[in-house]
Amino acid sequence: MVEQKSALLENRVAWVTGAGRGFGAGIARGLARAGALVCITDIDETELAATADEIHSDGGRAMARIADVTNADAMQATADTIVARWGRLDVVVNNAAVMPLVPFAQHTPDFWRKMIDVNLTGVYHGVWAAWPHMVRQGGGHCIAIASGASERGFVDEVAYCAAKHGIEGFTKALALEAAPHNIAINTMGPGKLIKPTSITRADEANLSDDDRARWTDPLLLAPAFVWLAAQPPARFTGLRFDAGPLADTIAAEGYDFAFAPEKATLYVEEMKERLARR
Numbered sequence: 619m620v621e622q623k624s625a626l627l628e629n630r631v632a633w634v635t636g637a638g639r640g641f642g643a644g645i646a647r648g649l650a651r652a653g654a655l656v657c658i659t660d661i662d663e664t665e666l667a668a669t670a671d672e673i674h675s676d677g678g679r680a681m682a683r684i685a686d687v688t689n690a691d692a693m694q695a696t697a698d699t700i701v702a703r704w705g706r707l708d709v710v711v712n713n714a715a716v717m718p719l720v721p722f723a724q725h726t727p728d729f730w731r732k733m734i735d736v737n738l739t740g741v742y743h744g745v746w747a748a749w750p751h752m753v754r755q756g757g758g759h760c761i762a763i764a765s766g767a768s769e770r771g772f773v774d775e776v777a778y779c780a781a782k783h784g785i786e787g788f789t790k791a792l793a794l795e796a797a798p799h800n801i802a803i804n805t806m807g808p809g810k811l812i813k814p815t816s817i818t819r820a821d822e823a824n825l826s827d828d829d830r831a832r833w834t835d836p837l838l839l840a841p842a843f844v845w846l847a848a849q850p851p852a853r854f855t856g857l858r859f860d861a862g863p864l865a866d867t868i869a870a871e872g873y874d875f876a877f878a879p880e881k882a883t884l885y886v887e888e889m890k891e892r893l894a895r896r
């Protein structure tokens with residue numbers, strides 16, 4: 619897999635939540651490299667500043683803001699600020715999530731609420747905040763981050779799996795209501811092994827090269843988001859994509875590859891079913 623350069627998103631405006639490190643940082647950097655103006659938000663100021671530095675040192679354009687995805691006011695203020703500064707909002711990548719491994723026997727109602735607040739309601743807040751701007755400008759893309767836990771159950775991940783499955787239901791249903799507004803609602807999983815959630819930039823720097831070599835650099839997966847964000851919103855909506863196969867396809871065939879579900883997701887039968895229901 620090689621990083622594909624492009625100007626496919628020149629002057630488009632994107633917002634990536636949880637962009638301080640990991641997958642979100644790589645996605646934000648990739649969107650900026652494709653020409654987008656990118657608002658990056660997170661709750662961790664230090665991590666966020668590191669992503670902003672990376673984008674600026676690439677020559678990209680970024681605005682960094684602290685915004686907790688569980689805070690509706692902060693999310694609305696972010697969307698409004700983006701539009702006030704850059705005139706529009708074309709793409710929202712709802713990436714922020716937390717994934718502590720906790721056996722169900724140790725769950726508390728507070729823990730459950732926190733997990734659903736960040737991992738599911740946080741996605742709703744991103745779409746809700748962007749929605750009026752996208753409706754007014756005549757379209758846009760909302761992409762939430764999927765996982766193996768969107769399709770399967772995993773031990774010690776009950777609340778995370780419930781939230782990730784919930785995002786798929788949200789996506790399937792909202793795609794129907796969003797279509798008349800030319801707004802695409804999709805999800806995208808990494809589709810390759812990436813650094814585990816919650817490992818910080820400082821943690822990662824202390825790991826061995828062998829550990830790091832097992833993980834795909836999220837920047838190499840970003841072309842999948844560039845490709846999806848560059849599609850007319852009416853072309854694909856209500857679907858679950860995976861960045862790994864998409865980025866491999868783009869590297870082999872270019873951004874204008876002939877679409878087939880096998881090239882775009884690890885869950886080919888699921889995508890075929892969703893496409894058939896449209």
Ligand SMILES: NC(=O)c1ccc[n+]([C@@H]2O[C@H](COP(=O)([O-])OP(=O)(O)OC[C@H]3O[C@@H](n4cnc5c(N)ncnc54)[C@H](O)[C@@H]3O)[C@@H](O)[C@H]2O)c1
Nearest residue numbers: 636638639640641661686687713714715763765814815816
């Ligand atoms: N890492 C994996 O193996 C993996 C696999 C499948 C899917 N995912 C998904 O990828 C996405 C990114 O995960 P990651 O592995 O890069 O995680 P990460 O922990 O490295 O990064 C998540 C970022 O979100 C931020 N964040 C946490 N709570 C927040 C909140 N309330 N508001 C705003 N920002 C908040 C964190 O500060 C952090 O910078 C998540 O949606 C995750 O579920 C990750």
